[in-house]
Amino acid sequence: MPPLQISRTRDLIEEAGPRPIRPVDLSPLTGTWVNFDTASTGIHHLEIADRNDRLIVRIWGTGRPDPHDWGEAVAEPFTDGVGLHAAVAFRAVYDLGFARVMIACYLNKRLLVVDAYTVFQDGSGRSPYFQRDHFYIP
Amino acid sequence: MDVSSVRLEDRLAGETPGGGQVDPSPMFGTWHNTDKKTGGIVRMVLAERNGVFTVHAWAAGSPDLYDWGEIAATAHAANVQSHEGMAFSAVYDFDFVETILAAYTKSGILVLDTFNTFKDGSGRSNYFTREFFHR
Numbered sequence: 001m002p003p004l005q006i007s008r009t010r011d012l013i014e015e016a017g018p019r020p021i022r023p024v025d026l027s028p029l030t031g032t033w034v035n036f037d038t039a040s041t042g043i044h045h046l047e048i049a050d051r052n053d054r055l056i057v058r059i060w061g062t063g064r065p066d067p068h069d070w071g072e073a074v075a076e077p078f079t080d081g082v083g084l085h086a087a088v089a090f091r092a093v094y095d096l097g098f099a100r101v102m103i104a105c106y107l108n109k110r111l112l113v114v115d116a117y118t119v120f121q122d123g124s125g126r127s128p129y130f131q132r133d134h135f136y137i138p
Numbered sequence: 139m140d141v142s143s144v145r146l147e148d149r150l151a152g153e154t155p156g157g158g159q160v161d162p163s164p165m166f167g168t169w170h171n172t173d174k175k176t177g178g179i180v181r182m183v184l185a186e187r188n189g190v191f192t193v194h195a196w197a198a199g200s201p202d203l204y205d206w207g208e209i210a211a212t213a214h215a216a217n218v219q220s221h222e223g224m225a226f227s228a229v230y231d232f233d234f235v236e237t238i239l240a241a242y243t244k245s246g247i248l249v250l251d252t253f254n255t256f257k258d259g260s261g262r263s264n265y266f267t268r269e270f271f272h273r
Contacts, residue, residue, distance in 0.1 A: 004260055005234040007204055008197035010177035011254075013262055024263065041146035061145030068144040078253055078266035089266035091238065091253045098142045102227060104240040104251055106266055115240060115251070117214055117227050122142055124150075125158050126218035130225035130242050131147055 013082045024077045025086045026050040033112050033135035042131045043114055048075070048090075057092050057103070070094055075103075098122040111136060150218055162191040162213035162223035169248050169271035178267050179250065184211070184226070193228050193239065206230055211239070234258040247272060 006012055033046045044067040047058040055075040060067035075092035079085060089106035102117040112135040119128040143149050162184070169182045176198055183194040187208070194208040211228035215221060225242035234257055241250040248271040255264045 004262075005232075005258065006199075007206065007230075007232050007235055007237065008178055009199060010265075010267065011235065011262070013260075022261075022263075043145065061148075063144075063146065070144055076253070076255065076264065079263040081265050082256075082262040084263055084265070089251075089253065096144055099144075099148070101144075102240070104238075104253065106251065106268065115242070117212075117225065117240060118148070119212060119214075120158060120218075123158075124142060126148070126150060127158055127160050127215040127220055128212060129147070129217050129220070130214040131217075132242070 011082060022085050023053050024079060026053070026055050026077055027087075028107060029055065029077065029087050029090060029112075031137045033114075034138055036134045036136060040133050042116060042133045043135075046112075046114070046135065055087070055090055057090070059094070059103070070096070073103075098124070148218060159221060160213040160215045160223045161221050162186065162211075162226065165213070165223050165226065165243055165248070167273045169273055172247075172270045172272055176269060178252065178269055182248075182250075182271065183208075191223075191226070193226065195230070195239075206232075214242075234260075 030048050030050050044060045044062045049056045055077045056072055057075045058072045059070040073092045075090040077087040078089040080088045092103045094101040099118055099120045104115045106113055114133050116131045120126045165184045171180050179195050179197050181196050185192055191211050191213050192208050193211045195206040196203040209228055211226045213223035214225040216224050228239045230237040236255045238253040250269050252267045256262045
């Protein structure tokens with residue numbers, strides 16, 4: 001077996017021998033997550049589901065009178081290390097036409113931290129911006 | 139539905155937009171990991187080269203650090219009307235692994251999340267890191 005390529009020491013895996021590919025346990029992320037901040041101008045709530053071992057996220061943005069449904073996107077789950085299998089974070093990209101939003105999320109205890117990196121593509125002159133919201137499962 | 143916004147924060151508050159440009163210079167400098175024993179990114183240089191906002195990262199290795207090289211980054215402001223850079227994103231593609239950097243600054247600290255996806259079939263789990271940097 002050829003030596004593993006690494007880009008930093010964290011890429012190293014300690015156990016020797018073959019490394020069977022194991023599915024990531026998505027259950028820590030799944031559920032309906034509600035924004036702690038009822039006055040948020042960002043994401044209102046999210047639904048995260050395990051659909052046949054794929055992580056599916058659906059986001060609603062704040063709006064008046066009703067939240068904006070962004071629809072579903074396939075998200076990529078991440079663990080806390082190369083030898084671990086419980087999902088602790090995910091990333092998804094929404095291309096909404098007028099804007100592209102990268103959703104970068106992680107769990108902190110049972111708090112879901114959601115960072116949205118938005119780049120406008122519509123020539124509206126709006127600045128790319130970063131926004132953070134915190135979510136819980138009621 | 140307003141098709142140019144999907145949340146309230148997307149909307150301009152009646153002011154004239156300024157061209158969508160964000161000044162990344164508030165983030166320029168050499169940022170050092172607060173964890174001297176990190177197995178991740180040890181330091182980063184944020185700068186501008188030929189008008190392009192760039193990030194250059196060095197990661198933990200033995201005996202020498204891994205020099206990841208310099209790549210273009212996208213600067214983000216705190217809202218649609220601000221032009222002051224306070225966050226950025228960038229992508230390193232090393233063929234065997236792709237590392238997405240997603241970072242923001244707050245009170246003089248830079249908080250860096252990385253999302254690492256292996257592409258080499260090595261059986262390693264894709265993983266997330268969160269680290270803190272100071273100038």
